[in-house]
Amino acid sequence: MEYLKSALSSIKQNKGRSFLTMLGIIIGIASVIVILSIGNGMKSYVNSSLDDMTNGAVTIEINQKKTDRYLTPQNLTTIEEAISEIYGVSTSFSTYGEIHLKEDHIVNLLGGMPVMERELSDGIYKGHFYKKDDVDAARAVGIMDQSSAIMIFGTDDVIDKSVEISFGGRSIEITIIGVAKSDEEALANARKARQSGETAYYYHSIYVPYTLVTQKLGLNDERITSYKIYTHPGTADEAALRAKSVTENLLNLRGEGAVSIQSFASMAGMYNNILNVVTLVVALIAAISLVVGGIGVMNIMTVTVTERTREIGIRKSLGARTSYILLQFLTESAVITLIGGSIGMLMGFIFTKIAEQFMSFPPVISPMNVLLVVAISTADGLFFGIYPARRAAKLDPIEALRQE
Amino acid sequence: MPVLVDVQDICKIYNPGENEVRALDHVSLSIDKGEFVAIIGQSGSGKSTLMNMLGCLDTPTSGKYYLNGVDVSHMTDDEQSDVRNREIGFIFQGFNLIQSLTAIENVELPLMYRGVAKKTRMELSKAALENVGLGHRMDHKPNELSGGQQQRVAIARAIAQAPPILLADEPTGNLDSGSSKEIINTIKKLHGEGRTVILITHDPGIAKQAKRIITISDGKIASDEINPDYIP
Ligand SMILES: Nc1ncnc2c1ncn2[C@@H]1O[C@H](COP(=O)(O)OP(=O)(O)O)[C@@H](O)[C@H]1O
Ligand SMILES: [Mg+2]
Numbered sequence: 001m002e003y004l005k006s007a008l009s010s011i012k013q014n015k016g017r018s019f020l021t022m023l024g025i026i027i028g029i030a031s032v033i034v035i036l037s038i039g040n041g042m043k044s045y046v047n048s049s050l051d052d053m054t055n056g057a058v059t060i061e062i063n064q065k066k067t068d069r070y071l072t073p074q075n076l077t078t079i080e081e082a083i084s085e086i087y088g089v090s091t092s093f094s095t096y097g098e099i100h101l102k103e104d105h106i107v108n109l110l111g112g113m114p115v116m117e118r119e120l121s122d123g124i125y126k127g128h129f130y131k132k133d134d135v136d137a138a139r140a141v142g143i144m145d146q147s148s149a150i151m152i153f154g155t156d157d158v159i160d161k162s163v164e165i166s167f168g169g170r171s172i173e174i175t176i177i178g179v180a181k182s183d184e185e186a187l188a189n190a191r192k193a194r195q196s197g198e199t200a201y202y203y204h205s206i207y208v209p210y211t212l213v214t215q216k217l218g219l220n221d222e223r224i225t226s227y228k229i230y231t232h233p234g235t236a237d238e239a240a241l242r243a244k245s246v247t248e249n250l251l252n253l254r255g256e257g258a259v260s261i262q263s264f265a266s267m268a269g270m271y272n273n274i275l276n277v278v279t280l281v282v283a284l285i286a287a288i289s290l291v292v293g294g295i296g297v298m299n300i301m302t303v304t305v306t307e308r309t310r311e312i313g314i315r316k317s318l319g320a321r322t323s324y325i326l327l328q329f330l331t332e333s334a335v336i337t338l339i340g341g342s343i344g345m346l347m348g349f350i351f352t353k354i355a356e357q358f359m360s361f362p363p364v365i366s367p368m369n370v371l372l373v374v375a376i377s378t379a380d381g382l383f384f385g386i387y388p389a390r391r392a393a394k395l396d397p398i399e400a401l402r403q404e
Numbered sequence: 405m406p407v408l409v410d411v412q413d414i415c416k417i418y419n420p421g422e423n424e425v426r427a428l429d430h431v432s433l434s435i436d437k438g439e440f441v442a443i444i445g446q447s448g449s450g451k452s453t454l455m456n457m458l459g460c461l462d463t464p465t466s467g468k469y470y471l472n473g474v475d476v477s478h479m480t481d482d483e484q485s486d487v488r489n490r491e492i493g494f495i496f497q498g499f500n501l502i503q504s505l506t507a508i509e510n511v512e513l514p515l516m517y518r519g520v521a522k523k524t525r526m527e528l529s530k531a532a533l534e535n536v537g538l539g540h541r542m543d544h545k546p547n548e549l550s551g552g553q554q555q556r557v558a559i560a561r562a563i564a565q566a567p568p569i570l571l572a573d574e575p576t577g578n579l580d581s582g583s584s585k586e587i588i589n590t591i592k593k594l595h596g597e598g599r600t601v602i603l604i605t606h607d608p609g610i611a612k613q614a615k616r617i618i619t620i621s622d623g624k625i626a627s628d629e630i631n632p633d634y635i636p
Contacts, residue, residue, distance in 0.1 A: 002516060009504060314500045317461060318561070319489020319517040321482045397461050401500065 007332040010304070011339070021293075021300045022340030025380070028289020029341045029373055033348025035282045037363035038355060039275050045361035046271045056233060057119060058240040059092070059262040060247060061226040066258040069251045071224040079227075082246045086239050087230040088115030093213045097165040105152050106203040107165060109142075111213030118230045119207075120180045127159045127178035130209050138211035143178035147190035148204035154194055165206075172217060174208065237269065290376065293340065294384035301333050301388035312392050313400025326393040333385025334378050341377025345370065407470075408568060408600055409435035409458060414467030414477075416453050416623075427453040428464070429623035435602065437568065440595045442603045442614035442631075450623040451604050455573045458602060459494060460487045472568065489517050493562025495572035495591075499554045501546040501561075507533060508542040511561045518565060532560040536590055552583030559590055563599070570594060573604045588613055596636075 011018045062070060071079075073091070080089040093111035098104060110116070117129040120143075130141050149156045152163070158176045165172055182190070193199045214222050231239040240261045248254045305312070312325055352363045416428040427450045435441055445451050456462035457469065460476055461484070469477040476487050493514075494500075501510050511529040520528070533542055536556040546554050555575060562570055572591065576584035588610060595601045603614055611617050615634045619627040 013504060310500075311502050314502055315513065315517075316485060317459070317488060317494055317500070318514045319485050320513075321485045321517070323482075324517065398456055401461075401496070 003328050003331040004335065006328055007335040010332055011336060014304075017300060018336055018339075021296045021336060022343065024289055024293035024296050025337055025340035025377060026344040026347065028286055028293060029344025029377065030347040030351065031289075032282055032286040033345055033365070033369065033373065034351045034355065035278065036369050037348070037352045037365045038359070039279055039282075040366055040369075041359075041361050041363035043272060043275055044364055056087075056231045056236055057228050058231060058236050058243070059226055059228050060240065060243050061260050061262055062247070062251070062253075063258045063260060064225055066256060067251070067253060069253065069258075071227065071247065071250065073222060073224070075250055076224065076227055078250065079229075079243060079246050083229065083239055083242045085232060085235055087118055087232070088113065089243075090114075090116045090228050090230070091210045091224050092116075092226060092228050093210050095167065095213060095217070097167045099152060099163055099165055101152060101163075103197065103199055105199060108203060108205045109165070109213060110205055110207050111210035112207065112228075113210060115230050116207060116228075122181035122183065125179045125181040126156070127176070129178050129207070135209040135211050138209060138215045140172055140174045140208075140212055140216065141177045142174045142206040142208045143180055144176060144204060144206045145180050145182050145186070147182040147186040148202075148206075149176075149179055150187065150190040151194050151199040151202060152204065167217065170217075172212075174206065180207075286376075290380045293337065294380045297333050297336055297381055298384040298387055300336075301329060301385055302391065304332070305329065305388050305392040308392075309395060309400045309403040312395050313397050313403065316395070316397035317401060322393045325395075326389045329389035329392050330382055330385045333389070334381035337377045337381030337384075338374065341373050341380075344377075345373050406437050407434050408437045408439075408472060409433070409602075410470040411457070412468045412470070414457060414464040414469060416450075416457065416462070417465045420465075426623050428457065431467075431620075431623070431625055433618065433625060433628065435600065437600055438598060440592075440601045440603070440615040441618060442605060442611035442616070443618045443620060444605055444608060444611040445620035445626075447606060449620050451606070451620060452573060453623075454620065455571060455602075455604050458569075459492050459571050460484045485517075489514055489565075491567050491569055493565075493567045493570045495555070495558055495562050495570065495575045497574035497577040499546070499551075499558045499578070501554055501557055503546050506543050506545055507538060507549070507557045507560075510546070510557055511564050514561065514565050520565070528564050529560070532564040533557070535563065536560045550583070551579050552586050555579065555583070555587050556590060559587070559594070563594060568600055570599050570601045571604075572601070574606070575603070576605075576607075576610060584610075 076089050076091065080086070090113040091111065095109050095111075097107050097109055099107055113135060114129060114132055117124070124143075125146050127143070129143055130139070134141055144158075146156045149158045153161065156179055158179060161176050162173050163176065165174060193202065229239055229243050244259050244261055247259050248256075253259055315325065349365065352365065356363055411431060411433050414428055414431045415426065418425040418427055431454065443451055443454065453462070457464060460471070460479075463479070464477055467477065468475060471487065471491055474487075476484070479487065502513070508526070508529050511532055512525045515525040515528060530539070530542065533539055536559050538553060538556050538560065541549060541553060546557070549557065570591070575591065576587050579587065591601060591603065592613065601614075603610070605611055612631060612633055615631055617629060617631050618625060
């Protein structure tokens with residue numbers, strides 16, 4: 001307590017000098033806080049938005065510029081059996097069409113297999129997803145979002161409703177057997193759009209058995225050049241590599257580089273790698289600024305000790321032990337760096353808030369980083385304060401008292 | 405009266421070898437509790453060296469020093485600090501107050517090093533400042549006080565934790581004659597209250613205020629006698 005009071009009053013007495021000494025630490029800590037917060041923000045933004053978008057789905061693609069080979073539905077079954085740790089494999093044929101009712105709507109028919117239900121982030125609201133026998137029989141059944149139902153029909157009570165979809169010249173009638181849940185925001189938007197008659201700007205996905213697209217519509221034959229695997233959380237990368245390897249084996253494409261993984265998770269991994277490098281560089285800058293700042297503190301404390309030699313002599317003559325003098329000066333240097341670190345942190349927060357205005361994601365200030373800054377800047381002062389403090393503590397009281 | 409200071413055949417030699425200086429040359433002396441002793445001598449005679457020795461700021465080249473029955477001639481720095489804190493109240497020529505601290509904060513220092521709690525510290529320091537007539541200047545910084553007042557703060561600091569010995573080295577050396585008188589009177593008053601006082605000076609006029617006068621010359625004790633002109 002006494003040490004702290006004495007340190008603060010001494011720093012106050014030399015405000016200008018103390019501030020200049022802190023400058024290095026202030027700048028170092030401020031830039032570290034800014035970059036770490038932005039980095040953290042970017043990391044969690046990228047990860048969470050990629051998670052939302054994919055629900056663990058990874059697309060495997062056969063590049064048609066490099067090979068003309070393709071997979072059959074039987075091949076997909078083989079792949080699904082070869083990779084144990086996944087929910088399933090699905091084709092992904094899609095085609096655009098139109099619905100002409102009170103207004104015109106553009107729809108995207110997504111032809112897949114029952115496992116595609118995993119893409120619905122909030123699950124089924126009414127009815128059910130199509131089953132394997134629907135695929136086998138190529139039934140004209142479909143699932144649409146709650147918000148799409150509201151925009152197209154004005155209600156989400158659409159189970160067993162039939163709707164005609166036209167593709168260029170021809171058309172097909174599909175029975176809605178399931179409605180996927182939409183979030184509140186999407187529902188509100190849908191109601192508003194329906195009321196004001198501005199639904200034309202939206203397009204709607206309808207999930208149907210892939211056989212409907214390939215056989216009944218004949219829009220695609222059954223050449224599969226891309227498919228999706230649905231993975232358990234945290235196993236996407238591993239499963240994707242397995243799928244790629246099995247595909248290469250099946251098509252005899254080993255080493256051709258014709259099969260690629262379109263995984264958002266692996267993109268996230270890449271982002272994270274870049275961020276880790278950035279973090280490392282920042283840590284290096286921080287280390288340098290702390291060393292430079294620390295040397296500044298050592299410098300200024302040595303000057304302080306010289307200036308206060310007489311005071312040290314007085315204190316010793318009155319009975320101050322070596323450890324007391326040592327602690328007094330160590331406290332002073334630690335307080336300087338701690339104040340510097342705190343000012344730096346504050347400025348870091350301010351800059352982070354400013355940066356937030358220009359970014360599409362919020363920076364994340366983690367309490368761990370704050371603790372780290374406090375600990376590191378205190379340790380910095382203690383370390384670089386040792387030399388001058390020892391010098392002060394070892395002064396001979398007679399010599400020190402003789403000093404003017 | 406019990407013996408407080410017992411110096412036995414002490415030598416202090418600077419620069420041992422060819423041009424060595426014998427600042428203290430086989431000095432022996434003994435001072436009882438409650439005495440008022442002046443140590444007088446020419447400049448360079450070894451007064452300050454003796455005072456550093458008596459005040460446990462320095463250790464002798466040879467000889468023994470018993471303070472309050474304890475051999476303090478060969479101690480570590482921290483042990484010496486503790487002895488100074490416990491046994492000795494210093495009054496220096498240059499006051500030696502810490503400029504950034506107020507009067508009462510200066511007086512508190514030795515109590516702080518002894519580990520006295522804040523509240524008791526404040527009470528003792530206040531009492532000491534009132535004793536030297538500075539009860540109304542407690543929160544002033546040294547540069548807001550006159551020379552005489554500063555020296556009285558230093559005296560308060562020396563007596564606050566009631567050490568057995570008051571050791572004053574030319575306490576009036578930096579003061580005008582009016583303030584000098586005031587300080588000497590304060591010191592006499594403290595002696596009257598039962599304290600042991602050792603007063604170092606080159607001024608015979610000041611030495612005459614003491615009960616016993618020791619004259620030192622070339623590091624040796626030249627004379628040691630009771631002052632016939634002493635007025636209590
Ligand atoms: N640190 C030192 N190194 C060398 N010589 C010293 C030192 N301190 C004192 N002396 C010498 O010792 C002698 C006594 O000095 P001092 O005790 O200061 O005398 P006084 O206080 O009576 O003037 C002087 O000759 C002085 O030059
Ligand atoms: Mg002297």
